[in-house]
Amino acid sequence: MLRGFCMLSLLLDHTEIYYTGGNLIPYDWYVSNVLIVFFFLSGYLMYKQQGFSMKRKMVSLGHSLLLPYFLFTIVLALPKALVHGHSLDWESLLLPILTGRASWFITALVVSEIVFSLFLWITRGKVIPLFILSSCAFVGSILLTKQSTDYPWCINNALQAVLFLYIGWFYHLWKEVFNRINTPLYTSFLFISLIIIKGYATCKGMHTMIYPLSIDSYFLFFLDMLTSIFLLVNVCKQLPRYKPLEWVGAHSIVYYFVCGGVPLCLSLALEKVGVDYHGAYYSVLIAYALVCVVASCIVAIVYRYLSFMIGKRH
Numbered sequence: 001m002l003r004g005f006c007m008l009s010l011l012l013d014h015t016e017i018y019y020t021g022g023n024l025i026p027y028d029w030y031v032s033n034v035l036i037v038f039f040f041l042s043g044y045l046m047y048k049q050q051g052f053s054m055k056r057k058m059v060s061l062g063h064s065l066l067l068p069y070f071l072f073t074i075v076l077a078l079p080k081a082l083v084h085g086h087s088l089d090w091e092s093l094l095l096p097i098l099t100g101r102a103s104w105f106i107t108a109l110v111v112s113e114i115v116f117s118l119f120l121w122i123t124r125g126k127v128i129p130l131f132i133l134s135s136c137a138f139v140g141s142i143l144l145t146k147q148s149t150d151y152p153w154c155i156n157n158a159l160q161a162v163l164f165l166y167i168g169w170f171y172h173l174w175k176e177v178f179n180r181i182n183t184p185l186y187t188s189f190l191f192i193s194l195i196i197i198k199g200y201a202t203c204k205g206m207h208t209m210i211y212p213l214s215i216d217s218y219f220l221f222f223l224d225m226l227t228s229i230f231l232l233v234n235v236c237k238q239l240p241r242y243k244p245l246e247w248v249g250a251h252s253i254v255y256y257f258v259c260g261g262v263p264l265c266l267s268l269a270l271e272k273v274g275v276d277y278h279g280a281y282y283s284v285l286i287a288y289a290l291v292c293v294v295a296s297c298i299v300a301i302v303y304r305y306l307s308f309m310i311g312k313r314h
Contacts, residue, residue, distance in 0.1 A: 002236040004249030004302050005036035007256070011295060014259050015288045021278045024284065029198055032208045039161040039250075042113060043168025046120070054121045057113075063311030064253070065110050072104035072257040076133055083264060084199040100153030102210050105256065111158035116165040127170065128198040134166035140220070144293050149212035156213060158280045167229070182234050190231040251313065253310060254299045261296045263287075 006161060013031050016024050023031075040099070100107035115137060118161060123129040142160035144151065171178055191311045201208065201224065206216040210222055215221045248255065270276060270287060279285055 001239070001242060001245045001249060002037065002232055002253050003208055004245035004247070005232070005236065006037050007248050007252045008245075008292065009034040010122075011255070011259050011263070011289055011291055014263040015267075015291050016284060018260075019270070019284055019287045024281065027204070027252075028206075030203060032210045033225060034163075034234075035210060036225045037229055037232060038105075039109070039112065039164040040168040041173070042109060042219050043056045043165030043170075045118065045168075046113070046165065047169045052117075052120045052125055054117055057117050061110065061113055061117075065106060065113075067310060067311045068253055069103060069106045070097065072254075073097045076257070076261060077102070080261065083261075083268075091169055091255065091303070095122065101150075103257065104154045104155070104157065108154040108157040108211075111153050111155060112165055115158065116162050119162070119166075122165035128175070131170075131306055136160060137162040143212070144201065144212045145258045149214075154211075157211060161212070164225070167226070171233075178230075181230070182237050184238070187231065187234040190234065190302035194224070194227045194231055197227060200275070241246055244282040248296070251299050251303060253263075254302050255295060258295050258298050262298065263291050265293060 002065075006191070009030060012025075013023065013027070016022070040106050046052070073096060076096065080086075081088055081093060096102040100111075116134070119130055119133045119137075123133065137159040141156045144156040144159065149156065197220065201217075201220055206220055209215070210219050266287060267276075270290075271293075275286075277285065277287075
């Protein structure tokens with residue numbers, strides 16, 4: 001359910017950008033947080049009580065992330081170039097795909113999971129050595145970003161994500177302990193703390209953008225991300241199950257590949273029929289509802305008829 005909430009949040013972000021020309025709700029208020037939660041959840045799922053299998057993980061990674069990345073980006077390369085008015089030569093179409101720039105989040109997730117898997121294999125799942133290696137990866141991300149923010153396969157973003165994969169893995173390892181803070185009192189404390197953190201960062205003009213990496217205070221960044229992770233996990237555990245949201249979360253990989261194209265195309269269509277943005281936020285909500293419906297239909301079609309694109313069989 002948490003993954004579904006994060007995916008719908010990203011759809012709102014892209015709807016605002018393409019429909020209004022920018023973020024009406026500031027990026028730093030929620031976008032980085034939900035992206036980091038995805039990394040956290042990936043790390044959470046990498047913990048296996050029966051032991052970690054490097055071979056099984058690499059096969060799973062190939063089927064669930066690498067295959068969809070190449071298939072979706074190749075299929076979408078030409079339409080994306082036409083809509084954005086980019087060059088149609090082969091180099092312009094294929095180079096971003098081969099260098100991992102066609103979908104930064106997916107490539108960062110792939111690389112970070114490979115690195116974290118390697119760390120798990122090296123340390124044999126020992127908590128402290130794994131934490132040290134994951135922290136070193138984060139420091140490496142900071143050092144790389146000082147030189148440039150544009151690397152093949154988003155290596156700097158991937159190294160940053162490794163530490164959040166570790167946090168998710170560690171949370172799963174000690175979930176019985178963390179469940180003790182899964183109470184309304186702790187959740188209220190986390191909510192108030194997050195409001196204070198966001199308010200302070202906004203007043204000071206501090207940014208926590210993770211693509212391209214632009215973080216003004218890493219202390220505040222960690223405080224912000226950890227508070228939001230624990231808050232969202234607590235809230236989702238305390239709420240009753242909601243199947244539509246769970247469905248979105250279970251199919252989030254395809255949602256991610258269409259979360260840019262669908263808002264863009266619908267925004268252009270709405271503009272053509274005279275329903276473009278004129279300052280009233282309710283029109284954004286209408287556009288967002290349409291985006292969610294259309295994106296969900298595409299996702300359902302892909303899973304029903306084109307499941308080979310996500311490494312699944314009928």
